[in-house]
Amino acid sequence: xxxxxxxxxxxxxxxxxxxxxxxxxxxxxxxxxxxxxxxxxxxxxxxxxxxxxxxxxxxxxxxxxxxxxxxxxxxxxxxxxxxxxxxxxxxxxxxxxxxxxxxxxxxxxxxxxxxxxxxxxxxxxxxxxxxxxxxxxxxxxxxxxxxxxxxxxxxx
Numbered sequence: 001x002x003x004x005x006x007x008x009x010x011x012x013x014x015x016x017x018x019x020x021x022x023x024x025x026x027x028x029x030x031x032x033x034x035x036x037x038x039x040x041x042x043x044x045x046x047x048x049x050x051x052x053x054x055x056x057x058x059x060x061x062x063x064x065x066x067x068x069x070x071x072x073x074x075x076x077x078x079x080x081x082x083x084x085x086x087x088x089x090x091x092x093x094x095x096x097x098x099x100x101x102x103x104x105x106x107x108x109x110x111x112x113x114x115x116x117x118x119x120x121x122x123x124x125x126x127x128x129x130x131x132x133x134x135x136x137x138x139x140x141x142x143x144x145x146x147x148x149x150x151x152x153x154x155x156x
Contacts, residue, residue, distance in 0.1 A: 002045050002059045002131055007153040009125040011105075014091055017125075018043075023138040024084040024109070026147045027116075029073065036070035036118050037149040039063075040086070041138040044131045059131035062144040064151055067107060067120035069097070077114040085112045097121065126151045 009017060021043060028037040040063060047057040077084060090108040097104050102121045109116040128150055132139065 002133070004044065004061075004127065004131060007127045009127075011091065011122040017089075019086040019089040019109070021137045022086045024086065024111070024116075025144075026149075028149050029070075034069050034071065036067040036073060036120065038065040038067075039147055039149055040065065041144060042125070042127070043137055047133070055135055057133055057135050058137050059133055060137065060139055061131040062128045062139060062148065064126045064128060064149050065123050066126070066151065067118050067123045069102070069104065069122075070118050070120040072117075072119040074117040075114075077111065077116065079113040083113070084116075086110070087112055124151075127153060129154045 019040075019042070023041045025039045025041070027039070029035075030037065041060050042063045043058050043060050045059040047059070049055060086109055088110045090110060091105045092108055093106045094103050096102070104119055104121045107118050107120060107123065128148060129145070132143065134143075
C-alpha cells in the first residue's frame with residue numbers, strides 16, 4: 001500500500017518530484033490572480049513487476065498545479081492524438097522579478113509532443129484524491145472526475 005506524504009507539494013519539493021509520463025489534460029490562466037493552472041495525472045510511484053512477464057503498475061492521482069505570479073506562457077505542442085505526455089519538467093533560468101523582491105524561474109514542460117514554458121515565482125501542486133493503483137500511467141476520465149482546476153483534496 002502506498003501512503004502519500006502530503007496533499008500539497010511546492011517548488012521546494014522539486015528535487016524529489018518527477019513528472020515523467022504524466023499526462024496533461026488542460027490548462028487555464030487566471031488573469032486576476034496571475035496564476036496558471038495545469039490539470040494532470042501525476043505518477044507518485046512506479047511499482048516494479050512482481051515476476052517476469054508482468055507489467056509495471058503505477059500509483060496515479062489527479063492533481064492541479066498552480067503556478068504563482070505567472071506570465072510569459074509559451075506553448076509549442078503538436079499532438080496527433082490530442083494527448084500531451086510529459087517527459088520531464090525543468091525549473092530553469094532563475095532571476096529576480098522586476099521589483100527585485102522575489103526569484104522567478106522558467107518552468108519548462110518537456111513533452112513528447114513539444115514543450116510548454118511558463119515563468120513563475122513558484123507552484124503549488126494540489127492532490128485532489130488519493131493515488132490509485134493502476135496498470136496505466138494515467139486514469140480514465142471517469143476515475144479522475146473529469147477536468148478540474150480544483151484545489152480541494154477529497155478523502156486523503
